[in-house]
Each structure stands twice: as structure tokens, then as C-alpha cells.
Amino acid sequence: MAAAARLLPLLLLPLGWVRPGACTDPPGGGWLAGAVPEEPRCTVERADASLTYSLFLQRFAFSRPVILGGVTDNSAFRALCTREKLLAAFGPFPVRLSTANTYSYRKVDVPFQEYVEHLLKPQDPGRLGSGSGSGVPFHWHGPGFSEVIFGRKRWFLYAPDQTPHFHPNETTLAWLQHTYPTLPPAQRPLECTLRPGEVLYFPDRWWHATLNLDTSVFISTFLG
Template structure:
């Protein structure tokens, strides 16, 4: 036996064990799956949009169903904390994993504006890639009109690729939410745990969305529901049904925040709060609400209809 041969076998054995452990051990999440899930904040986000000075929506971490029905279900919004554990769903919603699973899916983008019906179909991968080039300081203010071209028989404005998501379509902001065939996403939704509270006579329906910094939906109302932020932050503005907000239906929430909000008296201001990742906002029936994504946000709503 060669000199040292008796010492080589244990070393080889240890090396083989290390290789086998590396191959079989659970994969550690990479940078794309940690923290913000790869949905990086835009460099201009902090300058363009910010959280409110004071949150005026109550947060509850220990809410019972009886308390929910008595104090919130029919009267006021509330932010729910810690009622469900969606860590598995959150991991599946990282940028890397969604692209791997659904990158080749065709999705439909809708405009957030109240009276606009503009739709754009494209691959999910293309939409995600362009989110990282979106400038929140220019959404909805017409600064990028030079990028537009008129297409179709009705002359609907659309930007030249690859920049059509970077600009304003008149005052429209396109993003991925609702108006999609989400049966293709059933393998993802089966891992989502909805809020444990329901309302008698209603049926829950999911709507999944991903939106860039500075985008959002202007004031509107519909039936009650929940909205959970998976990644990012979403700022909400809410008024009760009897208090119609002052807003232009064809301007973005960002434009409203910059132009109208500063002039509101304290009594005319809405309830408002920024929903953090892992939190769920409940909004009652017919409450006016508008949203503004402070980061690239991944979110899911459960509508009770």
C-alpha cells in the first residue's frame, strides 16, 4: 500500500459525503427569492411616492370572527395581521419562480383609469422585464407622449416597443390585475390561504396582480373584499359610501396625490394607510378606495360577491 494510503480513504469518503449532501440538501433561496423576492424597488421610488405621515386605519393582530362582524364587516376598514401564514405562496411569487412557471403565459393588461377600457396583451415575461424600467415620476403625466404611435382603426395610442409600458397612454397606466383567465394560474393559487373571515351569502373570488412603482387604481367602489400584499407596499385611500371623494376619474392616483391631496382640509382627507407585505386590508361594501403602489408590488385580492 502506498505511503499515506490509509489516510486517503477517509478523505475521499468525506469528500463524497459532502458532494452527496450538496446534491440532496434543500436549495437555499438565492438573492432573487430573499427579502423582496427579486421585485427590486425602483431607484426613484422614495422620491416619487412615500408612505403617509399617520396611518388612520386600525391594525388588528388578534381579531376574532365575532369582533370582525360586529365592528368592521359592515362599517369600516381594518388591517389584519398574522391570521394566515402565506410564506409558501410568497416564496412561489418571487420574480424568478413566477417567470419560470408562467413566463410564456399571455396576460392582459388593463388601464387603471375609471372610464378607460384600453387593453394590451403580451407575454408575462415581457411585462415583468419592463416593470424594472418604469419611472414612477412620469406615470400619468404625459411626459412620454413622444414615444406613442397611433395604431388600430380607432387610433388607440400605444408606445413603441420596448417602451410602451414606460409611458402614459394619455393619462392611462397599464398593469396586470384582474381581467385575466386565472385558471392558468391555478397551480399557484392552490397554495394561497385566504383570510378566514367571510360574509353570509357571498362567494370569494381571487384576483392576482403585479404592478410597478407609482401605479395604482383611482377612486372607485364595489362590493366588500380583502387585499393582501405579498411583496412590496401598497398605499390605500378610503372614504365611506356617503362621502364622495374629490377626484378626476381619468387621472392616476399619483396625479391625485400630487395635485389634489395637498389642498384637502383635515376633515376632507380619506382614511389612509400603507399595507406592508404580509398584511391584509379589509374594505366594506361600497366604500370608495384608491391605491398607489409604493414599490413593485405583488398582491392578491379576495372579492366577496
């Protein structure tokens, strides 16, 4: 657990880096479900365990996102990412909250317990934060994978040559409410809601923004 503790200050929103273990999950891991409406439409291609490595390289690795289902067993992570387990293991440790925005890097350090008990709550469109309604505004970096452990996370993605129209200090929820409805169909992003056990892969330099429909625990892995 010491290795996980050293990584905890890298936390961005509810993200737990922990070692495998086993216990019985409370419903939803003890995290709160949200009231943000879910868009049932999904325009990101899906694949399952039948996707071979060579086909992944050919179809997705360098060209477009894909959602992978049934390819991982995250039960060990789920066991240690419940609200009770994370508070017991990391309560006094500092965590760093950040917009994780390409253009705006405000960072705040708080104890993990204070974060969970006082800051983790539904957000309004006008402020960056955590919990239901929070998210990361549009930004880009190298390729990566993101897996949801608890909750639901909505993703919006644009190819590198399609710079989205957004304000760097505007929340994703505000963008969804104010800008998204004005976009012609041809200018709308690829989008989908990720649920527990699903993994999203996005290629290098793809623009992406996220919106937590619930209090979400997720793991992101960025490739060099």
C-alpha cells in the first residue's frame, strides 16, 4: 500500500491507484449516484475480447477511439475502491485536485478525507469540481486507456484536426448545456457513456472532455 500512497497525490477527480485485494462491495461502492441526464446515443465503436492485437493496431491504435468490453477483470480494484476502503487507506493523505486542462492548471492540495466528505458533491455548471456533474474540459495528450470502476462517465472526443469550440475555463457541464445544442450534426463529437468494466482507448492527440454522471472512480493509463 506504500507504493499506492506515494501515487495518491496525483489524484485527479475520484481516481484510485491501489493494489489488488478482495472484499464484498457495498451497492455502488458507497459512492453517490448522480442526477445528470444520460444520452443513450453512442457514436464510438465498440469491440470485445475477440479483438486481436493485430486488428487493434490496424483499426484503432493510430486512427480512432474504441470502447472495449469484457476484456478486463476489475473485481480486485472494485474491492479496494469503495468509499469505505479508500477512506480507511488514504484518509489523511493529501490529494491534488486539478482541472487537468491543457490551458488552465489550477491545483489545490487537500486531505483525501476532506475531499470525499466535503468537496465530493454534485456540481453546478459554473464551477470546476468533483462528483456528479463534474468533468475535465477539452484537452489532448498522448494515447491512453480509461476504465470505469464505479459510476458512469460520459466522453466527448474530436480528431486532432477538429479543434472543438470551447472556453478553457468553462466546465464540461456548461459546454454541454450551452454550446453542444448549437452544433450542427457534422460538428458534434464522437461520444459515449462509459460504465463499470468498460475501457475507452483514444489515440494520440485526440481532443477529449469528460462528464461524470455519478460520483465516479476510474483508472487512466497514458502511453508514452
